[in-house]
Amino acid sequence: MTHESPAPNSQPTMNRSAPVTASTVLELEQPLPLDCGQALVGARIAYETYGTLNGDRSNAVLICHATTGDQHVASPHPITGKPGWWDRTVGPGLPIDTDRFYVVCPNVLGSCMGTSGPSSPAPDGQPYAMRFPVITIRDMVRAHMALLDALGVEKLHSVVGGSMGGMQALSLAAHWPTRVERVLAIAATGEMPAQNIAFQEVGRQAVMADPNWQEGAYYGTGKSPDAGLAVARMAAHITYLSEATLSEKFGRRLQDRESKSFGFDADFQVESYLRYQGSAFTERFDANSYLYITRAMSYFDLADECGGQLADAFKASKARFCLVSFDTDWLYPTAESRKLAHALNAAGAPVSFVELSAPFGHDSFLLDVPELDRVIAGFLSK
Amino acid sequence: MTHESPAPNSQPTMNRSAPVTASTVLELEQPLPLDCGQALVGARIAYETYGTLNGDRSNAVLICHATTGDQHVASPHPITGKPGWWDRTVGPGLPIDTDRFYVVCPNVLGSCMGTSGPSSPAPDGQPYAMRFPVITIRDMVRAHMALLDALGVEKLHSVVGGSMGGMQALSLAAHWPTRVERVLAIAATGEMPAQNIAFQEVGRQAVMADPNWQEGAYYGTGKSPDAGLAVARMAAHITYLSEATLSEKFGRRLQDRESKSFGFDADFQVESYLRYQGSAFTERFDANSYLYITRAMSYFDLADECGGQLADAFKASKARFCLVSFDTDWLYPTAESRKLAHALNAAGAPVSFVELSAPFGHDSFLLDVPELDRVIAGFLSK
Numbered sequence: 001m002t003h004e005s006p007a008p009n010s011q012p013t014m015n016r017s018a019p020v021t022a023s024t025v026l027e028l029e030q031p032l033p034l035d036c037g038q039a040l041v042g043a044r045i046a047y048e049t050y051g052t053l054n055g056d057r058s059n060a061v062l063i064c065h066a067t068t069g070d071q072h073v074a075s076p077h078p079i080t081g082k083p084g085w086w087d088r089t090v091g092p093g094l095p096i097d098t099d100r101f102y103v104v105c106p107n108v109l110g111s112c113m114g115t116s117g118p119s120s121p122a123p124d125g126q127p128y129a130m131r132f133p134v135i136t137i138r139d140m141v142r143a144h145m146a147l148l149d150a151l152g153v154e155k156l157h158s159v160v161g162g163s164m165g166g167m168q169a170l171s172l173a174a175h176w177p178t179r180v181e182r183v184l185a186i187a188a189t190g191e192m193p194a195q196n197i198a199f200q201e202v203g204r205q206a207v208m209a210d211p212n213w214q215e216g217a218y219y220g221t222g223k224s225p226d227a228g229l230a231v232a233r234m235a236a237h238i239t240y241l242s243e244a245t246l247s248e249k250f251g252r253r254l255q256d257r258e259s260k261s262f263g264f265d266a267d268f269q270v271e272s273y274l275r276y277q278g279s280a281f282t283e284r285f286d287a288n289s290y291l292y293i294t295r296a297m298s299y300f301d302l303a304d305e306c307g308g309q310l311a312d313a314f315k316a317s318k319a320r321f322c323l324v325s326f327d328t329d330w331l332y333p334t335a336e337s338r339k340l341a342h343a344l345n346a347a348g349a350p351v352s353f354v355e356l357s358a359p360f361g362h363d364s365f366l367l368d369v370p371e372l373d374r375v376i377a378g379f380l381s382k
Numbered sequence: 383m384t385h386e387s388p389a390p391n392s393q394p395t396m397n398r399s400a401p402v403t404a405s406t407v408l409e410l411e412q413p414l415p416l417d418c419g420q421a422l423v424g425a426r427i428a429y430e431t432y433g434t435l436n437g438d439r440s441n442a443v444l445i446c447h448a449t450t451g452d453q454h455v456a457s458p459h460p461i462t463g464k465p466g467w468w469d470r471t472v473g474p475g476l477p478i479d480t481d482r483f484y485v486v487c488p489n490v491l492g493s494c495m496g497t498s499g500p501s502s503p504a505p506d507g508q509p510y511a512m513r514f515p516v517i518t519i520r521d522m523v524r525a526h527m528a529l530l531d532a533l534g535v536e537k538l539h540s541v542v543g544g545s546m547g548g549m550q551a552l553s554l555a556a557h558w559p560t561r562v563e564r565v566l567a568i569a570a571t572g573e574m575p576a577q578n579i580a581f582q583e584v585g586r587q588a589v590m591a592d593p594n595w596q597e598g599a600y601y602g603t604g605k606s607p608d609a610g611l612a613v614a615r616m617a618a619h620i621t622y623l624s625e626a627t628l629s630e631k632f633g634r635r636l637q638d639r640e641s642k643s644f645g646f647d648a649d650f651q652v653e654s655y656l657r658y659q660g661s662a663f664t665e666r667f668d669a670n671s672y673l674y675i676t677r678a679m680s681y682f683d684l685a686d687e688c689g690g691q692l693a694d695a696f697k698a699s700k701a702r703f704c705l706v707s708f709d710t711d712w713l714y715p716t717a718e719s720r721k722l723a724h725a726l727n728a729a730g731a732p733v734s735f736v737e738l739s740a741p742f743g744h745d746s747f748l749l750d751v752p753e754l755d756r757v758i759a760g761f762l763s764k
Contacts, residue, residue: 227591
C-alpha cells in the first residue's frame with residue numbers, strides 16, 4: 001500500500017469548482033472485501049491525523065464521522081472553509097486531547113471527500129456511479145482497520161463516534177473485539193429503527209426523483225441532482241433538530257418582511273433556513289454518496305450480523321463501553337441507547353450509560369454541551 | 383347562488399382517468415373575499431350531506447376535513463373507491479349519528495375534489511394554476527359559512543375536525559363566534575409550530591423541484607409532478623405515524639425477499655409501504671392543491687389573527703369546547719392542545735381537554751380508538 005501526502009482529493013467529475021483537501025490518502029494494495037461479496041480494488045482512504053503516536057502505540061483514538069461528515073474533525077473543511085466539525089472537542093487540551101492522543105479520522109467508504117465512493121474512478125477510469133458496490137457500516141470499519149494496519153496501530157486506546165460514527169464504533173467492537181479498549185458511542189443505535197429507515201428512504205427517493213440524477217450517471221454531464229439532494233437534506237435536517245430548537249430559534253418569525261407574502265417565497269425564517277441548508281449541502285456533498293451512505297445505515301443491524309441477539313455482538317469484546325444519549329434526540333432516542341446498554345449488560349461488558357439533557361436534538365453531539373465534554377474526557381482518561 | 387346535484391366534479395386538466403364524484407356543488411353568486419385581499423369570483427364548493435336538517439334547523443354538524451382529505455367523510459371516495467375517511471365515526475348509530483344529526487362536509491377551498499382550487503378553471507377558462515390566490519384556514523371557513531348560508535343553517539349544533547379540520551373548527555369559533563354551539567378540535571393547534579412549517583416547506587420544495595411542475599402550469603401538458611408529490615407525501619406520511627407504529631407494523635422486516643439485495647430496491651417493508659403511499663397519493667391529489675393547502679396551514683396563527691393573544695381569539699365565543707390529543711402524536715402533540723386549553727380557560731370558555739392513549743401517532747383521529755368514539759358521542763350529546 002502507498003501513502004500520498006498531501007494528495008489532491010480529486011473529484012474530477014463532480015460539478016463544483018473543487019478546492020482540494022490536503023488530507024493524506026492511503027491506497028490499499030489488497031482488494032477490500034465487502035459484505036455484499038464483492039471486493040473493492042484500489043480502494044483509497046482519505047484521513048486526517050492529529051497528535052503523535054507514542055512509542056508503545058497505545059494512544060491512538062479513532063474518530064468515526066456521521067452520515068455527511070468527513071475526516072476534517074479538527075481542521076478546516078476544504079470546500080466550505082468552516083472549522084472542523086468537532087473542533088470544539090478535538091485539539092490540545094480539549095476533551096479528546098491531541099497533546100495526549102494520536103487521533104485518526106478517516107473519511108468513510110462511500111463518501112466523497114477522498115475515500116473511495118461512487119464519484120471515484122473505477123478501474124476503467126470512469127466514475128463508478130451506481131456501479132459502486134453497496135456497502136455497509138461494517139465495510140466502512142473494514143476500511144478503517146486497513147488504515148490502522150497501515151498506520152501501525154494494532155490496538156486502539158479508544159474508538160469514538162456520534163450518530164453513524166457511533167454505529168461504526170459499535171461495529172468495530174463487535175467484529176474486531178481485540179483491537180479496541182474503549183468504545184464511546186454517542187446518540188447511536190445497534191439496529192436502525194423503522195422510522196429512520198423511512199426517513200432515509202425519503203431522502204434517496206428525493207434524489208432519485210430528480211431527472212438530473214440520470215440513474216446516477218450524472219458525473220461529467222454538467223447536470224447533477226442538486227434539487228433532489230437539497231430536498232433530501234432539508235427533510236433530514238429537521239430530524240437532526242428538536243422541536244424546541246426550531247421553536248426557539250425560529251418560531252413563526254418572518255424572514256426579511258413585515259407580513260406574509262401570500263405567496264410561496266420563504267416567508268418564515270425556518271423556511272429560509274431550511275432552503276439554505278439544502279442548497280449549501282449540494283455544494284459539498286455528492287448525491288450518490290448520500291444514497292450509498294444512507295443505504296449502509298438502513299442496513300445496520302448488529303444483532304442480525306451476530307446471530308440474532310444484540311448481546312452476542314459483544315460477547316468477545318474486552319473493551320469498556322460508554323453510551324451517551326440526549327433527552328431531546330427523537331431520531332436516535334434514549335431508548336436506542338438503553339437497548340444497547342441492556343445488550344452490553346447481558347454480554348457482561350463494562351458499560352456506563354448516561355442520558356444528557358441538551359436542547360439541540362440529535363445534533364447535540366456536535367454542539368455546546370459541556371456535560372458531554374466532561375463525559376468524553378472522563379471516559380478517555382480512565 | 384346555484385346548486386347543481388349531482389354535478390360532475392370536472393378536473394378537465396388533471397392527468398388522470400378521472401372518475402367523477404357525485405358530490406353536490408354550490409356555486410357562489412357573490413365573490414368570496416379572501417385574507418390576501420383578493421376575492422374569488424364564481425367560487426364552487428363541493429360538499430356531501432348525511433341525515434336530515436330538522437325543523438328548527440338545530441341539528442347541523444359541520445365536519446371539516448384534514449390536509450388531503452375531502453368531503454367523502456362517510457361515502458366511498460370516487461377515485462379510489464375506498465370507504466369514506468370517517469366511515470367508522472359518521473353514520474346511523476355511530477358517534478356522529480346521522481339519524482340524529484344533519485352532517486355537512488365540504489371540500490376545502492384550494493383542494494381538488496370539486497371545490498375551487500388551483501386546478502379549477504379561472505374566469506378565462508384556463509386552470510388557475512399558480513394564479514389561484516393564496517388562501518388561509520379562515521378563507522376555507524369563509525367558504526364553509528357561505529355554504530351553511532345556502533343550506534339555511536344559521537347556527538351549527540357543532541363543528542368537528544381533526545388536524546387541519548380542527549384548525550378550521552377553531553377558526554370558525556374565533557371569527558364566527560355566534561354561529562356554533564359546540565367546537566370539537568382533535569389533534570389540532572392554534573398556531574402552526576415551526577417544526578410543522580418546516581415539514582410543510584419540505585413537501586412544497588419536493589413538488590417545486592420536480593421539472594414536471596413547470597411553475598405550476600402542468601395542466602394539460604401530459605406531465606405532472608408526480609415524482610415530487612410522491613416524495614412530499616412520503617415525508618409527510620412518516621410524520622402522521624408514531625415510531626411505535628412503524629416499529630410494530632414493519633420493524634426491519636424485508637419485503638418479498640430472504641436477504642438484503644445490496645441495491646436500492648425497496649428491501650424493507652417500510653420502504654415499500656412508503657413508496658406505495660407516495661405513488662397512490664398522486665392518483666388522487668393535485669400537486670398545486672398540496673402547495674396551497676400546506677401554505678394555508680403554515681400561515682395558521684389564531685393569536686396573530688386576533689391581536690396577538692390566543693385567548694383573545696375566543697373572547698366572543700359562547701360555544702363549549704372539547705379538545706382531544708393523542709399521546710403518540712408528535713406532529714400536533716398534547717402540548718399544542720394544552721396551549722389551546724389554557725387560552726380557552728383564560729377567555730372563560732367552557733372547555734374539556736383530554737389526552738387519549740392511542741398507538742397510531744397523529745393518524746389516531748382516523749383510526750380505531752374506541753375512547754375517541756366515546757368522547758365524540760358524549761360531547762355531541764350534551
